[in-house]
Amino acid sequence: MKTLNRREALVFGAATGGLLLMTSSGAFASADDAMKAMEKFTGGRPVMEGSKMVTLEMPEIAENGNTVPLSISVESPMTSDSYVKRVVIISEGNPRPEVATFNFSPLSGVAEASTRMRLAKTQNIIAIAELSDGSLHMTKRQVKVTIGGCGG
Amino acid sequence: MAKSKPRVKAPRKAAKGDIVTIKTLISHKMETGLRKDKKTGELIPRRIINKFVAQFNGQDIFSVDIDPSISANPYFQFKMRAEESGEFAFIWTDDNGETHTKKSKLKVS
Numbered sequence: 001m002k003t004l005n006r007r008e009a010l011v012f013g014a015a016t017g018g019l020l021l022m023t024s025s026g027a028f029a030s031a032d033d034a035m036k037a038m039e040k041f042t043g044g045r046p047v048m049e050g051s052k053m054v055t056l057e058m059p060e061i062a063e064n065g066n067t068v069p070l071s072i073s074v075e076s077p078m079t080s081d082s083y084v085k086r087v088v089i090i091s092e093g094n095p096r097p098e099v100a101t102f103n104f105s106p107l108s109g110v111a112e113a114s115t116r117m118r119l120a121k122t123q124n125i126i127a128i129a130e131l132s133d134g135s136l137h138m139t140k141r142q143v144k145v146t147i148g149g150c151g152g
Numbered sequence: 153m154a155k156s157k158p159r160v161k162a163p164r165k166a167a168k169g170d171i172v173t174i175k176t177l178i179s180h181k182m183e184t185g186l187r188k189d190k191k192t193g194e195l196i197p198r199r200i201i202n203k204f205v206a207q208f209n210g211q212d213i214f215s216v217d218i219d220p221s222i223s224a225n226p227y228f229q230f231k232m233r234a235e236e237s238g239e240f241a242f243i244w245t246d247d248n249g250e251t252h253t254k255k256s257k258l259k260v261s
Contacts, residue, residue, distance in 0.1 A: 066223060068223075094221050095220075096220065099221040099222065100219060100221070101217040102216055102230075103214065103216070103217070104214060105211075105212060105214065107211065107213045107233055107235070108214055108230065109171040109232055110171055112231050113216075113230045114227075114229040115227055116226075116227050117222055
């Protein structure tokens with residue numbers, strides 16, 4: 001990894017909020033690490049990909065990689081017979097793939113949750129919902145991260 | 153060290169069957185464990201809020217298992233179906249074992 005000159009380092013650092021070790025290589029998770037994290041959760045069970053049941057809302061372009069809004073919503077009656085147990089969020093481009101797991105209950109009323117996450121760079125974010133019947137439903141979206149900083 | 157302050161926005165009243173929205177925030181650096189101290193070059197150890205739990209009348213209604221990719225000052229918004237009157241308890245757990253709790257009453261008619 002080439003040494004960043006001071007200006008580049010400042011811009012990069014500003015955008016990522018010091019998340020990275022700027023001198024180390026291989027600091028990022030890859031799509032492979034994300035896949036491993038997914039498999040750990042799914043345990044080899046089949047996953048419905050591109051599921052319309054799961055909505056992952058994030059901005060198309062994140063101005064500030066330190067705090068990017070994320071909202072998850074899963075269609076479900078949320079009764080004790082049929083509800084969303086949890087939704088796992090996985091990153092393909094952060095230093096580690098695990099982001100958060102939202103655990104719901106029938107009392108949630110609706111399977112919706114929002115938070116803010118760190119994005120080290122432009123990448124895909126994956127959401128996998130596990131329903132009370134054991135089925136798994138996945139969606140993913142790409143978020144672009146701009147490197148603004150230093151009047152750029 | 154700065155104290156972690158929890159803040160909650162939850163309704164005080166609701167009609168039975170209403171879906172209510174709860175917003176929670178706690179001030180916390182969420183140190184990832186990947187940053188280096190500029191002076192010493194040493195890795196700053198990880199220290200994050202690793203769990204958030206929302207309970208109503210002692211029952212878990214919503215919780216989050218949190219990893220370092222969640223932003224500083226972790227924010228969570230979620231919902232609950234108002235069925236009966238009672239009290240919320242919101243609990244945040246720090247890597248260092250500390251917990252922070254905030255409570256809020258809800259009247260359901």
